[in-house]
Amino acid sequence: MEKRIYAKQDELTLKKIHAVLMIIAKEIKRICEKNNIHYFMLAGTQLGAVRHKGFIPWDDDMDLGMLRDDYDKFLEVCKTDLDHEHFLVQNFDTEPGFGKFYTRIILKNTSLTYDYIKNVNTTKGFFVDVFPYENTPKSKILQKKQCMIMSFALRIVKEKTGYAHKCRTLGGKIQILFKDFFTLDFVKNLYIKEMKRYNNKPTELINSANAGYGYFNEILKKKWVMNVEQMQFEDITLPGIKDYDEYLTSLYGDYMKIPDEDDRVTHEFNEIDFGPYDNILDENIIKN
Numbered sequence: 001m002e003k004r005i006y007a008k009q010d011e012l013t014l015k016k017i018h019a020v021l022m023i024i025a026k027e028i029k030r031i032c033e034k035n036n037i038h039y040f041m042l043a044g045t046q047l048g049a050v051r052h053k054g055f056i057p058w059d060d061d062m063d064l065g066m067l068r069d070d071y072d073k074f075l076e077v078c079k080t081d082l083d084h085e086h087f088l089v090q091n092f093d094t095e096p097g098f099g100k101f102y103t104r105i106i107l108k109n110t111s112l113t114y115d116y117i118k119n120v121n122t123t124k125g126f127f128v129d130v131f132p133y134e135n136t137p138k139s140k141i142l143q144k145k146q147c148m149i150m151s152f153a154l155r156i157v158k159e160k161t162g163y164a165h166k167c168r169t170l171g172g173k174i175q176i177l178f179k180d181f182f183t184l185d186f187v188k189n190l191y192i193k194e195m196k197r198y199n200n201k202p203t204e205l206i207n208s209a210n211a212g213y214g215y216f217n218e219i220l221k222k223k224w225v226m227n228v229e230q231m232q233f234e235d236i237t238l239p240g241i242k243d244y245d246e247y248l249t250s251l252y253g254d255y256m257k258i259p260d261e262d263d264r265v266t267h268e269f270n271e272i273d274f275g276p277y278d279n280i281l282d283e284n285i286i287k288n
Contacts, residue, residue, distance in 0.1 A: 014057070015281060016277075020274065020276060021128060024105050024128040025064075025233075025237060027082070027086075027087055027105065028105055031074065031078065035077045037066065038066065038228075038239075039064050039066045040065050040066075040225050040228050040239050041066065041231070042064060043063050043251060044063065046240050046244060046247070047255055049233045049238065050244055051221045054232070055233035055234065063129050063131065064129065064130050064131070065208060065225065066208070068134055068196070070198055071132035075127075076107075086107065086209075088105075088106050088108055089103060089104075089105060089106075090105075090106050095122045096184075097121035101154070101192070101195065102132060103129075103132075104127035106126065107127070109125070109277075110125040110126045110128065111124055112272055113126055113272075114125070129286065132208060133207065134195050134196055135197060135201060135205070135206060136205040137203060138205060139206070143215075143216070147196055149190065150195060152187075153190045154191060156182055156187045157187050160187070164168065201236075205219055205222060206221075206225065210279055221246075224246070225241060227241070228240060229242045
């Protein structure tokens, strides 16, 4: 099996990454359509669909979202409907060392390692992230309170599970000093309780504080994700936010402008192993 060190300029590696991610995306699409689960593209995946009809050429991951009820249903049906020969579900229920509060669908027999997770005791394969979205209060004061509690809990969880994120703020560094005063289960439950606090209350806003843009940048209008339409993404269609202009502008500003090469965001992989999918560009290994 080939092991390759990732390089931004390696177009062949990126194309292979995209092809492998599409295998996972098609499995998620199959399960959601079979079980009438509402889901939607997020962030760079949504931008890619709008601007490139697929992956942003230099992008190397894929993000999907679901409201909490659909997310819980998705996890439940994956127990029986997921193709377990080729895929596995990764979250803190299936792998306690996974220091995140969302789910990854991983393609088995592959390996993908970042520097910041090399010491984390979890399965490390190619994945598509699936983020749960929760109701969020309109009050800025309540938002700040929720953000403080969840940020604290998430920071301690990451420290306890071995994630090598650098803490740049004084407050964060002080919080880390208290990590040994709390059990992993305690901070996990603290995060989950706060994350779901407003789910039984009417709200026009939702949030997935786990996602990559931070608590406040991940606050979305619920109407955005409820009003979706099928959009071309590579060789399939995926549900995207119909009012994508407002959503993408809130994240990226002039989202149709191609950024300069130095401003293009990618992940720095420590090691890539495509396993049996090394010839993915030459053959369709899993039929969908």
